Amino acid sequence: MGKKESTLPSMALTLIVITVIAGSTLGYIYKLTAGPIAAASEQKQQEAIQLVVPVFDNNPAQEMYKIAADGGDSLKVFPAKKEGINVGVAIESVSHKGFGGDVKIMVGILPDGTINNYAVLEHKETPGLGTKMDTWFKPSDNADAGPSGNAFANWLFGIKSDAGGGNTSIVGADPLKTNLTVSKDGGDIDAITAATISSRAFLDAVQKAWAAYNENADAYSSATTKNNDAQEGGAQ
Amino acid sequence: MLKTFSLGGIHPADRKISAGKSIEVLPLPKRVVVPLAQHIGAPAKTELKKGDQIKTGQVIAKSGGFVSANIHSPVSGKVFKLDEVVDASGYRKPVIIIDVEGDEWDESIDRSETLKTEISLSSEEIIKKVGEMGIVGMGGATFPAHVKLSPPPGKKCDVLIINGVECEPFLTSDHRVMLEKGDELIVGVKILMKALKVDRAVIGIENNKPDAIQHLTTLTENEQGIEIQPLKVQYPQGGEKQLIDAVIGRQVPSGKLPIEVGAVVHNVGTTLAVYEAVQKNKPLIERVVTVTGPGVSKPSNFLARIGTPVSQLIEAAGGLPDNTGKVIGGGPMMGKALSNLEVPITKGSSGILVLPHEEAHRKPVENCIRCGKCVSVCPMGLEPYLLMIEAEKELLDRAESDNIMDCIECGSCSFTCPANRPLLDYIRLGKGNVGKIIRNRN
Amino acid sequence: MNQKLVVSPSPHVHSGDSVPKNMYGVIIALIPALLASLWYFGIGALIVTLTAIAACVLFEWVIQKYLMKATPSISDGSAAVTGLLLAFNMPSNLPIGLIIIGAAVAIGIGKMSFGGLGNNTFNPALVGRVFLLISFPVQMTSWPVPVASRFQYLDATTGATPLSVVKEGLSSGASLSELMGEIPSYLNLFMGNMGGSAGEIAGITLVLGVLYLLWRKIITWHIPVSVLGSVAVFAAILNISDPESYAGPLFHLLTGGVLLGAFFMATDYVSSPMSKKGMLLYGVGIGLITVLIRVYGSYPEGVSFAILIMNAFVPLIDRYMKPKRFGEKVKTTKVQKQ
Amino acid sequence: MTYFIIIISAIFVNNIVLSQFLGICPFLGVSKKISTGIGMTGAVTFVMVIATIVTYFIQKLILEQFNITFLQTISFILVIAALVQLVEIVLKKVSPPLYQALGVFLPLITTNCAILGVAIMTVSRDYNLVEAVVFSGASALGFGLALITFAGIREQLDLVNIPKGMQGAPIALVVAGLLAMAFMGFAGMV
Amino acid sequence: MNQWKNFSKGFFKDNPVFVMLLGMCPTLGVTSSAVNGLGMGLATTFVLVMSNIVVALVKDFIPDKVRIPSFIVIIASFVTVVEMVMQAYIPALFEALGLFIPLIVVNCLVLGRAEAFASKNSLGSSIIDGLGMGLGFSMALTMLGSIREILGSGKIFGFSLFAESYGMLIFVLAPGAFIALGYLTAFINKVRKA
Amino acid sequence: MSIVLITILTLAGLGALAAVILYLASQKFKVFEDPRINQVEEALPAANCGGCGFPGCRAFAEALVKADDISDLNCPVGGADVMATVANILGKEMGKSDPLVAVVRCNGTCEHRPRLNEYEGATSCAVAAALYGGETGCSYGCYGLGDCVEACDFNAMYMDEKTGLPVIIEDNCVACGACVDACPKEIIELRKKGPKSRRIFVSCVNQDKGAVAKKACDVACIGCGKCAKVCPFDAITIENNLAYIDYDKCRLCRKCVPVCPTNAIHEINFPPPKPKPAKEQEPANTPESSN
Numbered sequence A: 001m002g003k004k005e006s007t008l009p010s011m012a013l014t015l016i017v018i019t020v021i022a023g024s025t026l027g028y029i030y031k032l033t034a035g036p037i038a039a040a041s042e043q044k045q046q047e048a049i050q051l052v053v054p055v056f057d058n059n060p061a062q063e064m065y066k067i068a069a070d071g072g073d074s075l076k077v078f079p080a081k082k083e084g085i086n087v088g089v090a091i092e093s094v095s096h097k098g099f100g101g102d103v104k105i106m107v108g109i110l111p112d113g114t115i116n117n118y119a120v121l122e123h124k125e126t127p128g129l130g131t132k133m134d135t136w137f138k139p140s141d142n143a144d145a146g147p148s149g150n151a152f153a154n155w156l157f158g159i160k161s162d163a164g165g166g167n168t169s170i171v172g173a174d175p176l177k178t179n180l181t182v183s184k185d186g187g188d189i190d191a192i193t194a195a196t197i198s199s200r201a202f203l204d205a206v207q208k209a210w211a212a213y214n215e216n217a218d219a220y221s222s223a224t225t226k227n228n229d230a231q232e233g234g235a236q
Numbered sequence B: 001m002l003k004t005f006s007l008g009g010i011h012p013a014d015r016k017i018s019a020g021k022s023i024e025v026l027p028l029p030k031r032v033v034v035p036l037a038q039h040i041g042a043p044a045k046t047e048l049k050k051g052d053q054i055k056t057g058q059v060i061a062k063s064g065g066f067v068s069a070n071i072h073s074p075v076s077g078k079v080f081k082l083d084e085v086v087d088a089s090g091y092r093k094p095v096i097i098i099d100v101e102g103d104e105w106d107e108s109i110d111r112s113e114t115l116k117t118e119i120s121l122s123s124e125e126i127i128k129k130v131g132e133m134g135i136v137g138m139g140g141a142t143f144p145a146h147v148k149l150s151p152p153p154g155k156k157c158d159v160l161i162i163n164g165v166e167c168e169p170f171l172t173s174d175h176r177v178m179l180e181k182g183d184e185l186i187v188g189v190k191i192l193m194k195a196l197k198v199d200r201a202v203i204g205i206e207n208n209k210p211d212a213i214q215h216l217t218t219l220t221e222n223e224q225g226i227e228i229q230p231l232k233v234q235y236p237q238g239g240e241k242q243l244i245d246a247v248i249g250r251q252v253p254s255g256k257l258p259i260e261v262g263a264v265v266h267n268v269g270t271t272l273a274v275y276e277a278v279q280k281n282k283p284l285i286e287r288v289v290t291v292t293g294p295g296v297s298k299p300s301n302f303l304a305r306i307g308t309p310v311s312q313l314i315e316a317a318g319g320l321p322d323n324t325g326k327v328i329g330g331g332p333m334m335g336k337a338l339s340n341l342e343v344p345i346t347k348g349s350s351g352i353l354v355l356p357h358e359e360a361h362r363k364p365v366e367n368c369i370r371c372g373k374c375v376s377v378c379p380m381g382l383e384p385y386l387l388m389i390e391a392e393k394e395l396l397d398r399a400e401s402d403n404i405m406d407c408i409e410c411g412s413c414s415f416t417c418p419a420n421r422p423l424l425d426y427i428r429l430g431k432g433n434v435g436k437i438i439r440n441r442n
Numbered sequence C: 001m002n003q004k005l006v007v008s009p010s011p012h013v014h015s016g017d018s019v020p021k022n023m024y025g026v027i028i029a030l031i032p033a034l035l036a037s038l039w040y041f042g043i044g045a046l047i048v049t050l051t052a053i054a055a056c057v058l059f060e061w062v063i064q065k066y067l068m069k070a071t072p073s074i075s076d077g078s079a080a081v082t083g084l085l086l087a088f089n090m091p092s093n094l095p096i097g098l099i100i101i102g103a104a105v106a107i108g109i110g111k112m113s114f115g116g117l118g119n120n121t122f123n124p125a126l127v128g129r130v131f132l133l134i135s136f137p138v139q140m141t142s143w144p145v146p147v148a149s150r151f152q153y154l155d156a157t158t159g160a161t162p163l164s165v166v167k168e169g170l171s172s173g174a175s176l177s178e179l180m181g182e183i184p185s186y187l188n189l190f191m192g193n194m195g196g197s198a199g200e201i202a203g204i205t206l207v208l209g210v211l212y213l214l215w216r217k218i219i220t221w222h223i224p225v226s227v228l229g230s231v232a233v234f235a236a237i238l239n240i241s242d243p244e245s246y247a248g249p250l251f252h253l254l255t256g257g258v259l260l261g262a263f264f265m266a267t268d269y270v271s272s273p274m275s276k277k278g279m280l281l282y283g284v285g286i287g288l289i290t291v292l293i294r295v296y297g298s299y300p301e302g303v304s305f306a307i308l309i310m311n312a313f314v315p316l317i318d319r320y321m322k323p324k325r326f327g328e329k330v331k332t333t334k335v336q337k338q
Numbered sequence D: 001m002t003y004f005i006i007i008i009s010a011i012f013v014n015n016i017v018l019s020q021f022l023g024i025c026p027f028l029g030v031s032k033k034i035s036t037g038i039g040m041t042g043a044v045t046f047v048m049v050i051a052t053i054v055t056y057f058i059q060k061l062i063l064e065q066f067n068i069t070f071l072q073t074i075s076f077i078l079v080i081a082a083l084v085q086l087v088e089i090v091l092k093k094v095s096p097p098l099y100q101a102l103g104v105f106l107p108l109i110t111t112n113c114a115i116l117g118v119a120i121m122t123v124s125r126d127y128n129l130v131e132a133v134v135f136s137g138a139s140a141l142g143f144g145l146a147l148i149t150f151a152g153i154r155e156q157l158d159l160v161n162i163p164k165g166m167q168g169a170p171i172a173l174v175v176a177g178l179l180a181m182a183f184m185g186f187a188g189m190v
Numbered sequence E: 001m002n003q004w005k006n007f008s009k010g011f012f013k014d015n016p017v018f019v020m021l022l023g024m025c026p027t028l029g030v031t032s033s034a035v036n037g038l039g040m041g042l043a044t045t046f047v048l049v050m051s052n053i054v055v056a057l058v059k060d061f062i063p064d065k066v067r068i069p070s071f072i073v074i075i076a077s078f079v080t081v082v083e084m085v086m087q088a089y090i091p092a093l094f095e096a097l098g099l100f101i102p103l104i105v106v107n108c109l110v111l112g113r114a115e116a117f118a119s120k121n122s123l124g125s126s127i128i129d130g131l132g133m134g135l136g137f138s139m140a141l142t143m144l145g146s147i148r149e150i151l152g153s154g155k156i157f158g159f160s161l162f163a164e165s166y167g168m169l170i171f172v173l174a175p176g177a178f179i180a181l182g183y184l185t186a187f188i189n190k191v192r193k194a
Numbered sequence F: 001m002s003i004v005l006i007t008i009l010t011l012a013g014l015g016a017l018a019a020v021i022l023y024l025a026s027q028k029f030k031v032f033e034d035p036r037i038n039q040v041e042e043a044l045p046a047a048n049c050g051g052c053g054f055p056g057c058r059a060f061a062e063a064l065v066k067a068d069d070i071s072d073l074n075c076p077v078g079g080a081d082v083m084a085t086v087a088n089i090l091g092k093e094m095g096k097s098d099p100l101v102a103v104v105r106c107n108g109t110c111e112h113r114p115r116l117n118e119y120e121g122a123t124s125c126a127v128a129a130a131l132y133g134g135e136t137g138c139s140y141g142c143y144g145l146g147d148c149v150e151a152c153d154f155n156a157m158y159m160d161e162k163t164g165l166p167v168i169i170e171d172n173c174v175a176c177g178a179c180v181d182a183c184p185k186e187i188i189e190l191r192k193k194g195p196k197s198r199r200i201f202v203s204c205v206n207q208d209k210g211a212v213a214k215k216a217c218d219v220a221c222i223g224c225g226k227c228a229k230v231c232p233f234d235a236i237t238i239e240n241n242l243a244y245i246d247y248d249k250c251r252l253c254r255k256c257v258p259v260c261p262t263n264a265i266h267e268i269n270f271p272p273p274k275p276k277p278a279k280e281q282e283p284a285n286t287p288e289s290s291n
């Protein structure tokens, strides 16, 4: 119950006063948080890069450049260098073939063209299904984590401990030798159980990154090919 | 393919165990109880007093309006008293109680057996006579017959349909009338045709009465305009709207009377009564009543005076069996269960049905399983399951728009329901309540 | 006369039809299909069927007795029908734990939450089935190979269903004519020689069953015919438009439980419309959605979803599709002309 | 074709109520009768489309111009609130019958997250103006489809005896869940 | 009104979720895990309390016709604050809650309380009311989140109880949200009445 | 700095614009609606029971605002308190209404009224009434099928299984009259609650002649008129063989109670009478039992 009459001046005045106060507060807080917000999102990127390429000492984000990929996307490439030598690149890649939308990943590719590691940046896949991408394509991480192993419970619910079974890992794979498509489509990688679509999307993003990298490889790999052998051991 | 009506319908076992029994005249009772409301419409009014002496066939109560009917004394004797007694409905209704003394008939009545075929009265005179003689529909609805013979202005009847269907299981009174009073019946049909000024009449008879079909076909061989239409056995073919649909393929629209499609329907019993009234000057004071039931020792068809207590008819049919569970006035589908056996026979009583205990009880009600069987058997194309809920939950405007008033109360739905739901119980209640609303609105 | 007269409103006789008669009728009609599933899937089918029926009946009893505090009415057979149909909708190597979850969902959520028989909006067996399908996609989509897995249960050899062969194949770029080579002949499909849920495969036994239901007048023809008809018509339209990407009507009819769904699940009294017109619309809806899901959706088979989706529309259908009333259309010429 | 996909997606596959969880309050609140469901659908469609258009311009012409997109929430909601009130005032005068039909729902709409949600989604999905209109209209229809179907079911449930403990909100939520489960069948269609 | 009653009504008697069915979208949308539920609950509580305070303070100066817009601006400001702060300092939760953070502004609970309570009551009561309602809301969301997390993925607050593959995926998805809330509401109502 | 400024300008601009537009619109499209309707509606209990005679609380509120004189309007659920609030809001006189309570005017228990036949139709008094007069010889009495109990929204009635009659839980009854409307036999009456909830009434509606009534039911009012004679305040009238006590005249002297040859007159919430052979055993605050 307003205690004031609703006249034009009073209405306008009230709203203006309130919005002015609100606006100045918000503007102020925006200024306060703008820095941390940018930092937070940068940090996320940084962490992903660190995860997928070997140790480096440069600032890949600063040296970032874009390359064109299939389907008109342009991918961000973050070169990682240690003591000025290329140790690998982190490529932010995306696939539009996901179940719920785009799948955005960061793939690390070593100078010899093998895949070092990956991180899933963003996806809209079904929680519980598509989410398994986070770990599925890494070595030996495809079995169930957590307290399980109760034989009776496994029997009762039909949980097979050897879920995945075949080859699911892309880490260390050389896309020249390994066909990075799901086995259903004739590839070498087993899809996430019951999430073939997400798996296809994931592998699509990996391949896109790799293809883009490969096309442009000459541009920068020549300088560092010598170091390949040294790097390979440390990759895993 | 025999003709029948187009929507719904069921096939209860017909169990016409009294079909072979010829009509017997029931001895006069000692005392008769004559209700003043034996028909649809206003009750008749009486001016008799206790102790008045009366003759058989004398008017004892005068029609209370246009849609109403005179009541004549079924016996001769002395008025014992004017009272209110519990009738078949279990409510108190005004009656005249007469102590029977002899059987002295009013002089104007021609009691001879001779068939009088020549129709001397004019159309208007016939209608007047039918009214005076207290003839009401004997097929169950007890609608005053003269009203049906006077189509409202602007409406024209082009076919008379005689209802010889008797689709109710057990009942055989119409069947016997057709077999034993065929000649009179045909004259009756002609009288009705004259009254209605139509030149076509169809007698609809279900195929489970081949002897009646045969008999009447022979009788009408040389008659102009009277046809016998055998019909496929299916309940409720006797329902007026269904019969019209079955016989002439016209559907009476919702809320309209048969005259809308140019038809008028009369029951065979009514037709016989019309014959007697017009040709013999005999009012409606007796009728054929079937007394039957699985345990009844002598299932019979009696010619009984109006006002005779039900108990006396049952006595005449061999008495009430030991395991009697239910006594029904009428047939098993539409009849009324009696709470008291002293109630009298009225103009509309076509039968007394005695059911043993094992058939008298209903099974426990369960949830509607939405099987849709009630919908598919409903001859009016209604949704009984829904109407029941609407009536129960008093959603009366929905019930009205779902055409609850079209229900003819045939009971096919309750009969069929696998969940034993009391569909018709509630629909009838809903009809009552919706009817009230509609009446208030007008 | 020593007892009081019974007084009740008319009618005073009853057809003798009852809920159990209808339910047991359905069970009888399902026996041929049960035998077929035992023949093809052997011990697995037996375990799945018995567990599902027992669990459904037990859950119904427990819920009625202890949660609703009512007299249990399991003898009416409806829970057994739900159990049987639930089993028919699951692969025959489904582990017991999941069967029990499915039964609990079907009866607990799908049926008793609404007040039991007659009140539920959705088909309980399908509620149970779809719940499992979404929750345990891995277990629910591993299909034992018929005959070969007769003596195996959890360790049954699995293979693909014809529908998933086609779906997967098409999405990996194969053409239909290549794929049809991997699929058994139509006769084999009709006899049930394919992967699939325990009870859905043997078309011939389902046809026998539905004939029995029609003969006993437990169901009417409207729903089965409209479902099958519309599946056939929509499949045919697509097939004609592009025979290399869309399978033909016969293929769609014989695979993936269309027959089981059309005959036994879509006809469930409780969750289907009441009027004949409504039934036809409902059937066409199921047929259309089935084909859409199969062709464009992410599930290779869509009958279960299609039925559930149409279940949701039943109240609206009932509300606006009334039966044909007597006298609605006066067939004959007007008598009074004046 | 993209419009077609937007429409199918918004109505069936990513139904705003059943899979995006927006507008649940009115979905649960005004679904007791089919007729109110229809009225609400009308009101929501009306407001949703207009609000999307207006916020579209605010976003493009003001927020993005001045780089103050953090004001999105506050400016959108301000506009929506004012808009709803404006519609209410105008409708009351101009078309009393329409007001009778929709008016009662209007105040509820301000707090219907579907409106704001759709406005924000339009921006985050980078739709152009036509796409935005199509998307908001289709979302409203999806809302209506879910709402009216649901209302039909609830009216039907009124006729049967739901167990005491489940009456009201619980059974409504369970039905909504089963409805959402059925609609998952459309998953992956676009 | 007794302040304790005023505070505690939000938990049981007038719980915004179970009893008043307000703020259903976040309730269902973000509760796929207990943490998300709690986070959302607390964010809402913050907005609720702050806006109750401000509304209670300025209520006498606001003309009737612009009451709702003014309240909304106040609420929206706090929502934006929450939005920015979360984005800066807890980005993971911010991403998990997604669209639902800006939608706090239309949470009927917040506006409803401002309208129905804060605009008629004193500052103290309004704070307590906001706190009670907000915590009641948080409690409900956390409960629902826990249930869904346990049933859906075998975890609670991220700790594994059993292997994820036993989880019923549906509880992580939309239908499971509705169904779980349905039964939870039935249960709470029963307890409430007993 | 500039961000803050732009922010302020944008928001203030939007706010001002909104205010101006809303103001102009509300001037131009002004429609008057009595705000008191909402106020009154808020004061009403929102039970929407219809006990006031209007189709819901909102309709009642409208009627209250419109009416010049609200003294004969009453919300049975809210009672005097609510009506006082409403009267206050509207500045009108409120009527004074004595609180009412429902009473069951039939005492034809299984024991008093022998069953002559067995009813087996749908469990509904209304259905039974449409069919016939009932299982007993009394066609006025209670069917015992509980339509009234079903109609009561306030948990104020239950069927006593022993007697087969409905019982009213006085404390819960808000006198909404739903049961009165539900009963096809007009057995339930809303009577003034009386001082200390004490009241006296004839628990019978049978209009048959004495002998007939007595034959059907031991405790029927036979219309003998003894009570009317003994009543010092002329509160009792006999019509159609049935005695009726006019509450307004009755001063609760209890003289009529013992003279009734069939014990058809009931007194409620009185202290136990001086030792009397009869069977009353009413604990003071139990719900009014059927006897």
Ligand SMILES: Cc1cc2nc3c(=O)[nH]c(=O)nc-3n(C[C@H](O)[C@H](O)[C@H](O)COP(=O)(O)O)c2cc1C
Pocket (backbone or CB within 6 Å): A099, A100, A125, A126, A127, A129, A130, A131, A191, A192, A193, A194, A195, A196, A197, A198, A199, C141, C298, C299, C300, D184, D185, D187, D188
């Ligand atoms: C609601 C729903 C969500 C799904 N989510 C995903 C998903 O996120 N990722 C995925 O690859 N498949 C998902 N699927 C399953 C696919 O639609 C498809 O069935 C599956 O990927 C192919 O099956 P397969 O992997 O067992 O061969 C989902 C299905 C449904 C109905």
Ligand SMILES: Cc1cc2nc3c(=O)[nH]c(=O)nc-3n(C[C@H](O)[C@H](O)[C@H](O)COP(=O)(O)O)c2cc1C
Pocket (backbone or CB within 6 Å): B040, B137, B139, B140, B141, B142, B143, B147, B148, B149, B150, B151, B152, B239, B240, B241, B257, B258, B259, B264
């Ligand atoms: C209220 C009412 C009015 C009727 N009016 C006429 C009438 O004017 N003309 C007529 O021929 N029949 C009239 N009838 C008779 C009906 O057409 C019908 O014959 C009668 O109700 C018995 O049919 P039933 O036993 O199938 O119910 C009327 C019936 C009722 C109930």
Ligand SMILES: Cc1cc2nc3c(=O)[nH]c(=O)nc-3n(C[C@H](O)[C@H](O)[C@H](O)COP(=O)(O)O)c2cc1C
Pocket (backbone or CB within 6 Å): B136, B137, B138, B139, B140, B141, B142, B143, B163, B164, B165, B166, B167, B168, B174, B236, B237, B238, B239, B240, B241, B265, B266, B267, B268, B270, B271, B334, B408, B409, B410
């Ligand atoms: C369901 C139903 C069944 C009926 N069955 C018969 C029947 O078998 N025989 C009959 O004469 N009348 C039957 N009637 C009554 C007829 O509808 C109609 O009232 C009667 O034939 C009119 O003739 P009346 O006025 O001479 O009695 C039935 C009515 C209904 C509603």
Ligand SMILES: Cc1cc2nc3c(=O)[nH]c(=O)nc-3n(C[C@H](O)[C@H](O)[C@H](O)CO)c2cc1C
Pocket (backbone or CB within 6 Å): C022, C023, C026, C078, C079, C081, C082, C083, C085, C111, C116, C117, C118, C119, C120, C123, C124, C125, C126, C218, C219, C264, C265, C266, C267, C268, C269, C270, C271
């Ligand atoms: C013809 C027919 C089909 C049925 N189909 C199903 C079914 O598909 N699923 C099910 O759970 N119950 C089915 N039932 C059983 C019963 O109707 C079901 O349990 C109810 O839905 C429970 O309320 C069927 C019953 C009949 C008579």
Ligand code: SF4
Pocket (backbone or CB within 6 Å): B377, B378, B379, B380, B381, B382, B383, B384, B406, B407, B408, B409, B410, B411, B412, B413, B414, B423, B424, B427
């Ligand atoms: S009683 Fe009425 S509703 Fe039932 S079948 Fe007959 S006409 Fe239809």
Ligand code: SF4
Pocket (backbone or CB within 6 Å): B367, B368, B369, B370, B371, B372, B373, B374, B375, B384, B385, B413, B416, B417, B418, B419, B420, B421, B423
């Ligand atoms: S026949 Fe009975 S069970 Fe079947 S739909 Fe009708 S009322 Fe329901």
Ligand code: SF4
Pocket (backbone or CB within 6 Å): F101, F102, F151, F152, F153, F154, F155, F156, F157, F168, F172, F173, F174, F175, F176, F177, F178, F179, F180
């Ligand atoms: S007992 Fe009758 S008057 Fe009293 S509350 Fe119940 S229904 Fe209303």
Ligand code: SF4
Pocket (backbone or CB within 6 Å): F104, F125, F141, F142, F143, F144, F145, F146, F147, F148, F149, F166, F182, F183, F184, F185, F186, F187, F188
């Ligand atoms: S008092 Fe009336 S409504 Fe109540 S049980 Fe008796 S007859 Fe039925």
Ligand code: FES
Pocket (backbone or CB within 6 Å): D022, D023, D024, D025, D026, D111, D112, D113, D114, E022, E023, E024, E025, E026, E106, E107, E108
């Ligand atoms: S929170 Fe109420 S509509 Fe979304």
